[in-house]
Amino acid sequence: MIQLYIPLNFLGVIYREIKQSLADMERLFHLLDENREIADAVQAPPLLTGGAQVRFAHVDFSYESKRQILFDVDFTIAAGTTTAVVGHSGSGKSTLSRLLFRFYDINNGRITIDGQDLRDITQASLRQAIGIVPQDTVLFNDSIEYNIAYGKPGASKAEIVAVAKAAHIHDFIESLPDGYDSMVGERGLKLSGGEKQRVAIARTLLKNPALLIFDEATSALDSKSEQAIQAQLKEIAKDRTTLVIAHRLSTIADAAQILVLDHGRIIERGTHLQLLAADGAYAQMWQRQQAHPEEVEGPSPGIDGG
Numbered sequence: 001m002i003q004l005y006i007p008l009n010f011l012g013v014i015y016r017e018i019k020q021s022l023a024d025m026e027r028l029f030h031l032l033d034e035n036r037e038i039a040d041a042v043q044a045p046p047l048l049t050g051g052a053q054v055r056f057a058h059v060d061f062s063y064e065s066k067r068q069i070l071f072d073v074d075f076t077i078a079a080g081t082t083t084a085v086v087g088h089s090g091s092g093k094s095t096l097s098r099l100l101f102r103f104y105d106i107n108n109g110r111i112t113i114d115g116q117d118l119r120d121i122t123q124a125s126l127r128q129a130i131g132i133v134p135q136d137t138v139l140f141n142d143s144i145e146y147n148i149a150y151g152k153p154g155a156s157k158a159e160i161v162a163v164a165k166a167a168h169i170h171d172f173i174e175s176l177p178d179g180y181d182s183m184v185g186e187r188g189l190k191l192s193g194g195e196k197q198r199v200a201i202a203r204t205l206l207k208n209p210a211l212l213i214f215d216e217a218t219s220a221l222d223s224k225s226e227q228a229i230q231a232q233l234k235e236i237a238k239d240r241t242t243l244v245i246a247h248r249l250s251t252i253a254d255a256a257q258i259l260v261l262d263h264g265r266i267i268e269r270g271t272h273l274q275l276l277a278a279d280g281a282y283a284q285m286w287q288r289q290q291a292h293p294e295e296v297e298g299p300s301p302g303i304d305g306g
């Protein structure tokens with residue numbers, strides 16, 4: 001027993017170290033804004049954003065040549081509006097956001113922002129234009145102030161405090177013994193899921209991006225935090241082009257457009273009311289979630305045997 005315990009414990013330490021180095025790598029990646037796989041076109045100009053209309057035109061995509069992930073995905077997010085994507089786990093929702101960042105190039109079709117093909121502009125300007133509130137925010141092993149300021153290098157303390165207030169995290173930060181200097185992350189203070197999302201919201205407010213991606217957490221926060229965060233996100237998304245990767249349909253009922261993705265194809269699209277009236281896959285998901293509010297869109301029962 002003891003013999004088994006020691007190596008497992010050791011593995012735990014290594015795992016934490018690896019996770020840590022990934023967090024640091026992400027920081028490095030963003031700071032250098034370097035992606036070894038994808039190169040900017042020679043003399044590529046920066047992205048010029050107006051209203052940030054997003055267009056996926058007949059996009060086919062595969063991570064590996066043998067397995068296609070997206071099939072003829074075609075949609076437009078009108079400038080300043082919110083589009084939500086729903087679908088079973090593995091249907092390709094997060095892939096859309098990775099492609100918007102141009103972490104990968106597509107096989108066929110075009111992705112444009114305000115008419116500019118992502119392959120024709122610099123990746124640095126593209127990533128500058130997009131803000132993301134991820135499912136699980138990575139906090140760097142640094143002060144909470146650094147973690148917020150990361151949204152806009154060189155931001156003043158007054159700007160940081162203003163966005164922390166807007167994200168309703170300021171009072172919490174002030175209650176910590178070291179205030180804004182409190183160390184967070186793996187080696188510092190562990191924040192709750194809701195607190196981490198608020199830090200991400202503050203970061204995003206500071207960045208003030210033309211385009212916002214919100215990757216909704218699959219595990220719900222307690223309902224009070226959830227509602228507060230939803231309200232804040234609505235506020236940031238207002239009049240800003242937004243892509244929501246949604247798991248709880250109740251959070252996206254007022255999106256201008258909802259796309260239902262199934263095995264990499266858009267099988268339905270419309271507003272919440274239009275999709276309910278169509279009485280198809282979305283309406284079924286909606287009825288299921290109404291009956292079991294704790295359930296989110298997980299693996300497809302029929303296909304994955306779950």
Ligand code: ATP
Pocket residue numbers: 063064069087088089090091092093094095096
């Ligand atoms: P979830 O709701 O569980 O987050 P999703 O709809 O966002 O799922 P994606 O993450 O877009 O799904 O993944 C779509 C498919 O692409 C999945 O089958 C997944 O296994 C595959 N995939 C994702 N990332 C990679 C990768 N880096 N290399 C190869 N395949 C990948």
